[in-house]
Amino acid sequence: MNAVMTDKQDQEPSPILSLGFSPCPNDTFIFDALIHGRVDCGFRFRERLEDVETLNRMALESVLDVSKVSYHLLGHILKDYLLLRSGGALGRGCGPLVVARGNVDPGALAGKRVALPGRYTTAALLLRLFNPALTDFVYLPFHEIMAAVADGSVAAGVIIHESRFTYQGYGLHKVLDLGEWWERETGHPIPLGGIAAKRSLGRDALLRLERGIGESVDYAFGHPGEARPYIRAHSQEMSDEVCDAHIGLYVNDFSRELGSGGEAAVRLLLGRAAAAGIIPPWQEPLLIS
Known part of the structure; x- marks a missing residue:
C-alpha cells in the first residue's frame, strides 16, 4: 500500500x-x-x-x-x-455572408465602405479574393456588424458565426455567400x-x-x-x-x-x-x- x-x-x-x-x-x-x-x-x-x-x-x-x-x-x-x-x-454551405440593407449587386460595392469582422479573418481574405477592387474597409467585432449595416454606417458587411441565422431580424438582405462563391470557383470546401x-x-x-x-x-x-x-x-x-x-x-x-x-x-x-x-x-x- x-x-x-x-x-x-x-x-x-x-x-x-x-x-x-x-x-x-x-x-x-x-x-x-x-x-x-x-x-x-x-x-x-x-x-x-x-x-x-x-x-x-x-x-x-x-x-x-x-x-x-x-x-x-x-x-x-x-x-x-x-x-x-x-x-x-x-466545410460546405458554411461560408461568410455579405449583407446589405437592400438587394445590392456585389459589383456595386466597389468604392463603398464594407464592414469586416477583423483584418486577419478568413472572411476578410475571401472578400479580397472575390473582388480586389474593394479596399474601403472598417473592422468591427463580428457581433456589431449587422447593426452598423442596418443604421447605414457602412454600405455592407461580412457576417460570420451565429449572425448567419439572425441577420434577417435586422432587416438585412444576403448579397453574396462567399462560401458558395468559393465552392463554385474551386470545387473545394471552404x-x-x-x-x-x-x-x-x-x-x-x-x-x-x-x-x-x-x-x-x-x-x-x-x-x-x-x-x-x-x-x-x-x-x-x-x-x-x-x-x-x-x-x-x-x-x-x-x-x-x-x-x-x-x-x-x-x-x-x-x-x-x-x-x-x-x-x-x-x-x-x-x-x-
Whole structure:
C-alpha cells in the first residue's frame, strides 16, 4: 500500500499548455471533453476564450501554445506555428455572408465602405479574393456588424458565426455567400479556421495534441448532452436552437480529421492568398509529418 502511494506521489503532473478558442458553440462543443479531462492526451490546459480576431492577434505575438486561428492568419504565422489536423472549421454551405440593407449587386460595392469582422479573418481574405477592387474597409467585432449595416454606417458587411441565422431580424438582405462563391470557383470546401500549435512543442507533443483534439470531437458527438453546460455558459444570449444550428453548421468530419480533401482546400486557399500578395510565401511544412 505504501509503495503504491509513493508511486502516485512521485508521479509528475501533466504539463500545462495554454489553449485559445472562441466562446462560440462550435468551439466549446469541440474542446469541452479535452478541457474537462474526459479525454486525455497527456496535457492539462489553461483555456483562453476570445473572439477570433483577438486570437489571431495573440497568435501573431506567439502568446498561446495552441490556438484556434483564421486560415487567413495562419499564412502569417507559419514560421512559429503549424496546423493540426483536428478541431478546425471547414466545410460546405458554411461560408461568410455579405449583407446589405437592400438587394445590392456585389459589383456595386466597389468604392463603398464594407464592414469586416477583423483584418486577419478568413472572411476578410475571401472578400479580397472575390473582388480586389474593394479596399474601403472598417473592422468591427463580428457581433456589431449587422447593426452598423442596418443604421447605414457602412454600405455592407461580412457576417460570420451565429449572425448567419439572425441577420434577417435586422432587416438585412444576403448579397453574396462567399462560401458558395468559393465552392463554385474551386470545387473545394471552404476552410474557415484551424488549430495552430507551436512548432517548438516538438513532434511527439504535436501528435498527441492532434489525436487528443480529434478524440474530444468524437466524445462530443457521442455524448452531446455533457458539453451543454459549458456551451451555455459561454453563449448565454443564444437560444438552444441557434446553438445547435451553429454546431451543426461548423462541426463535421473535417473537425475530426482534416483529411486529404481538407488539406487540399487549405493549401489552395493559402496559395491563392500568397499569389495575391495578401499573405507572405512560406517554406515551412504546413502539417506534422
